[in-house]
Amino acid sequence: MCGALRASDAGKKAVLMGWINRRRDHGNLLFVDLRDRTGVSQVVVNAERAAIHEKASALRNEYVIAVIGTVKLRDANTVNKNMATGEVELVAEELRILNESKLPPFLPSDTALTNEETRLKYRYIDLRRDVMQFNIEMRHKVAKAIRDYLSGQGFFEIETPFMTRSTPEGARDYLVPSRVQPGTFYALPQSPQLFKQILMISGFDRYFQIVRCFRDEDLRADRQPEFTQIDLEMSYPQAERVWEVVEGFLTAAFAAAGFAIKPPFPRMDYDEAIRLYGIDKPDLRLPAFTDVRDCFSPENLQQLALNANLPVVAIRIPKVGELSRAERDSIKPLFTSKGGAKVFEDFKRIEKNFPEAAAKISAKAAAEPGDLIVIVAGSAQTGEQTALPTHRKVTPQELAIYASAGLLRLALAQKYADRHGIFKKTGDAAKDYRFLWVTNFPMFEWDESEKSWMAAHHPFTSPHEEDMPKLEAGVESLHDPLSPLSAVRALAYDVVLNGTELGSGSIRIHRQDVQSRIFRALGMTEEEAKARFGFFLEALEYGTPPHGGIALGLDRIVMILAGAESLREVIPFPKTARAVDLMVDAPTPVGEKQLRELGIQVKK
């Protein structure tokens, strides 16, 4: 193995096979850096061995060769400390050219990266680069650690079909036409959701699968049309039991990558996350909001034209330092106002006009000199608070203010990342990787364009037992944004890392009558529910144990562990933002015959 030669091998015979990473011709001596998966070794061909020296002069980058030789310690002045094999070289005694190579469009040994399109078109060359070899090895190690951990906990890895029928995860389906039954289609699974629930009904009380899922969504930078989930389901769990399993396999996965994280992860209600961070996936590395409404007197609020019944929050970004006028002016464009939210980016002005309030705010937010303080609040023009028939702590009007502040907090943290340095890795995994469970999400989300309620997670999520009466009452007001449905909480949870959602799950509905009621709340008639999910509603009637589970994105986890910037860096054969595979050139049109057999006509 090219990366394995060490000083202790000196004097021994060795055989190396690999690619020519680089060659240097010094006349009498020809040096070849030979590369394989494990690394690079230097091979020396001496002109005294005329036959192989001549053969070696024909070698070019990326040729595949085999060399037999003797390992020799390098002279002290030629030792390369930057190479694991830098103390030795292999003196060639026999050399075989196993294959030649055309001049590649770029070299795996290039230090400057070529453009991504070329990398993806010649992915086999790109994957030879040491970074890609490292990332793919990391992916293997992480997946193996997770498999080993879950197997050790009594989980079975069970496959579920790829050719199936549509399951609702909120995206469009990829369809596969049936030749045998023209005009009908399979859907590729958006997730194995219903199959894993049916596996619980089938008695496999701990299931997992590292499984491909397919969602036809408009692609964002961090999405792929096919992606891999760590999917699991268990019978009879409390949510806490699911969390323990996830914390266990994440600890194993991070250990496989050399990071010692410490479970249990902290937990936070959805409402609290919104109140403190304005988002349902808080980045705990940054300070939370400070509620500063009571730092202003009622007169202050009036003078500032603020709504005293809505939140007034301070965002604090540490160590930003003195801002110039122009820098201060660049804050406002980062602010997106929802629901009449207003921003005060010039704290100096508040200090000047409302010194007492400013002093209280600084103290309450524990601001140090140089910290940036920005205030977000509701404008006095926003209407009265709606009294919701709920126990929800956050009303829709409040949510709008918090959400506006939440987005600004993240934008400011990004903008001043170099100054506060919070995103820099410290080497202490407990500080660098801040995990969080966000729990008790709302069951339903209001869809303004459809004027109806949608499942916030998915329709198989169980509502809170104590919120059942609201569900009951809510089905009477399906098209009302103030319906009691707005207050139904779900037994749903997300696992979040540094402001990124790694996965979501829930305790499921295991009773057919509750499931039917949820379908009704989502505006489905009994017939529609039967047509779409009849098989599942029926299965629920045959002794379904209580069950719950979760799914986490493997690609994203590996991306974080590899320190990569994009999912495409950790997926061997990814697609572009236009969902194209540039190497095989897919998708493509297909022939008339194939279409005819499928009973499909393509409209031009």
Ligand code: ASP
């Ligand atoms: N199937 C869900 C998803 O893909 C995860 C779960 O609820 O287990 O988001």
